[in-house]
Amino acid sequence: MSFLTIRTASLVCMAYIVVGAIVFSSTPTEAAKIIALKSADVDVYNEALEGFKSALQESTIVEYDMEGDLQRGKKFLARLKSGPKPDLILAVGIWALQVVVEEVQDIPVVFAMVLNPTTVIGQEARNITGASMNVPIEQQLALLKKVSPQVRRIGVIYDPSQTGFLVRQAERLAKDLGLRLVTKAITSPKDSFAALDAIQDEIDALWILPDLTVLTSESVQYMLLFSFRHKIPVLGLSENQVRMGALFGLSFESGWDIGSQASELANGILSGRSVEQIPFTTARKVRLAVNLKIAGKLGVHIPKEILDRAAVVIR
Incomplete structure (x- = not known):
């Protein structure tokens, strides 16, 4: 499924x-x-x-x-x-x-x-x-960091009422990895287009959060088109998004x-x-999908250690 x-x-x-x-x-x-x-x-x-x-x-x-x-x-x-x-x-x-x-x-x-x-x-x-x-935030940020030494600024479009807690956690963790989140808060799906355009010159990668406000089919398609146009890698939420054009996808196994x-x-x-x-847990086993076709179009080299971890590699 x-x-x-x-x-x-x-x-x-x-x-x-x-x-x-x-x-x-x-x-x-x-x-x-x-x-x-x-x-x-x-x-x-x-x-x-x-x-x-x-x-x-x-x-x-x-x-x-x-x-x-x-x-x-x-x-x-x-x-x-x-x-x-x-x-x-x-x-x-x-x-x-x-x-x-x-x-x-x-x-x-x-x-x-x-x-x-x-x-x-x-x-x-x-x-x-x-x-x-949920996939642990640490794993997602670490994956983005390994993509390229040039990845330092990660774009995030989010609805504070949906995933504000994730963004706050990620901002703290990003500092330890030498990364910075460039965030744009929205309250309606239609706002995601303008929000993404507003940060296009400020980011090196884009991270799609599990956010209901952001995850409309139109918004996701726009993010993937944005990635192709601006040669910015996208970390998505699933194998399906990788097949649609995201560079990576991380999901529970x-x-x-x-x-x-x-x-x-x-x-x-x-x-x-x-x-x-007994605090609640996140997924301890994750499934990584990689799209090498997209990597070629973006001019991104995928390290062997990432390919070796991948459950799905689209060539």
Whole structure:
């Protein structure tokens, strides 16, 4: 499944974690009771659920598919309140996380397959952690730095309400790598064109963030055309964007591994750790795609160490 397909199911809302002190309540001899709430019947969500279950075989896991319907998820959670509480809820996908945030405050929650989890989880949520789909910022910036010694200024178009937290993190990390972000904030997709044109003489590379406001098909196509016209390499979000014309694409490797990460967090909670001790994670395994055709057009030499890491090389 391409990133854009996943984005359709996953970038409806964003989420973040502010954790608290919910402690496992079952006795050690009892099998943990877990509710797995799935946003929709999507392959990558199913993979994540299988990855989660693979490390929690001694637990009783009851699965429920929201079928892409937020109200269906809310009704299910309302019924859940009338019976015995589960020890933990797994929320797979952004819709499941959204309804859990709204409806559940007294049960530990672990999410999986959520992109940008920082803008859904409110400041008062104290019972949530999880495994996000985000690729670590350090890896993305390090990749851009290795492209060429001339890459020092990285252009970023973003919506502060969507990915402002990522930009703030990246600005701090960029300094340590001798890089500088050249940012333009927008609030509407139509603003992305003018924002990009405004920084065309100030950047050496362009970085596409997982930002719903920026990721319209028109904006992405304009970024890739901009790259070709100005010979500026683009770091995209997926193999699909690389095939469209980005030089690189970095994405999470698999839903199964994200689910496995979520199971490790759940095991920590079920072993007695409080949620506040378990911060959410980013993808620990990433998939790199490289487009050598674009590299040739841009006059960029791709180091062998990058090619050796790549899962996909378009020649």
